[in-house]
Amino acid sequence: MPQAPSSGHLYERDFLTPGQRAELVQWLATLHPIWEDRFSENHPPPPGQKQRGLLRPVYWLGNWQFACLDYYRPPHGTRDRCVRAEPFPAVLAELVRAIEALTKLELRDADIPKGWHLNTCLVNFYGDRLEGERRVDVARVGEHKDFEPGPVASLSLGERALIQFVRSQRPGERDEVVLQQWLEDASLQIFGGPRFKDQLFHRVQRVERKGTHRFPMHLGDFETRRINLTLRYVPDQHVVPFAQLNAKSASDVRGYMETLARYAPFFARELATAPGKG
Numbered sequence: 001m002p003q004a005p006s007s008g009h010l011y012e013r014d015f016l017t018p019g020q021r022a023e024l025v026q027w028l029a030t031l032h033p034i035w036e037d038r039f040s041e042n043h044p045p046p047p048g049q050k051q052r053g054l055l056r057p058v059y060w061l062g063n064w065q066f067a068c069l070d071y072y073r074p075p076h077g078t079r080d081r082c083v084r085a086e087p088f089p090a091v092l093a094e095l096v097r098a099i100e101a102l103t104k105l106e107l108r109d110a111d112i113p114k115g116w117h118l119n120t121c122l123v124n125f126y127g128d129r130l131e132g133e134r135r136v137d138v139a140r141v142g143e144h145k146d147f148e149p150g151p152v153a154s155l156s157l158g159e160r161a162l163i164q165f166v167r168s169q170r171p172g173e174r175d176e177v178v179l180q181q182w183l184e185d186a187s188l189q190i191f192g193g194p195r196f197k198d199q200l201f202h203r204v205q206r207v208e209r210k211g212t213h214r215f216p217m218h219l220g221d222f223e224t225r226r227i228n229l230t231l232r233y234v235p236d237q238h239v240v241p242f243a244q245l246n247a248k249s250a251s252d253v254r255g256y257m258e259t260l261a262r263y264a265p266f267f268a269r270e271l272a273t274a275p276g277k278g
């Protein structure tokens with residue numbers, strides 16, 4: 001049964017049936033996730049910051065929010081940020097319908113914006129990166145907010161992860177942990193409302209290393225022990241085909257699109273219809 005339904009945070013263990021889980025894992029194994037840099041030529045680091053890679057490989061469905069385009073940040077950062085991407089596979093589309101229905105049942109109407117539907121999926125891969133001879137655990141995410149409007153749902157696969165919702169304190173003081181939750185294999189978490197979306201930050205503090213889960217991904221040396229799918233809503237008018245992206249942003253992400261197109265015909269078609277092809 002869902003916990004704490006009225007608080008804006010809901011956690012359901014064993015949300016996925018073994019059949020759904022197996023189908024999801026089988027589909028995930030066909031993906032070729034990419035490593036993105038945080039900044040780019042036309043979106044350089046702000047003063048005092050340096051170029052850096054994301055800690056984990058990612059894959060997006062519905063629309064791709066390239067890190068160098070700085071993600072979707074309404075009200076001002078909505079244009080040229082969400083690039084049309086592949087649709088959800090059937091198994092995920094069916095889960096999304098159930099998750100949307102559950103969200104509408106359990107969260108307050110006031111916390112669900114008009115037109116809200118889960119049309120965006122970020123797939124995060126957590127594990128160890130090989131640096132020379134050394135395995136480096138990069139299975140964590142620093143505190144941040146998800147700026148897409150309305151509730152966010154997240155499906156977890158693999159080793160347990162500790163997610164914390166925190167309140168920022170003054171510089172030099174430790175953040176206050178307001179709620180923490182272990183996210184187990186096959187579980188669903190939904191959070192929404194002003195407290196969880198606007199006031200608190202969230203972070204993945206660590207991912208267990210029990211050795212019970214390993215996912216065979218197309219990720220070379222990277223050893224994946226957890227996969228998380230976060231489902232979000234971007235108003236459809238803010239999702240643009242690559243061909244309609246402004247010239248500077250298109251130039252910044254063309255290389256990623258070309259890498260994706262090696263394995264996903266969808267991206268090859270998007271590139272083929274874009275100005276400056278070939």
Ligand SMILES: O=C(O)CCC(=O)C(=O)O
Pocket residue numbers: 122124141146154161163183202203204228230
């Ligand atoms: O991996 C998770 O459980 C959460 C990921 C996350 O915070 C995000 O994608 O914004």
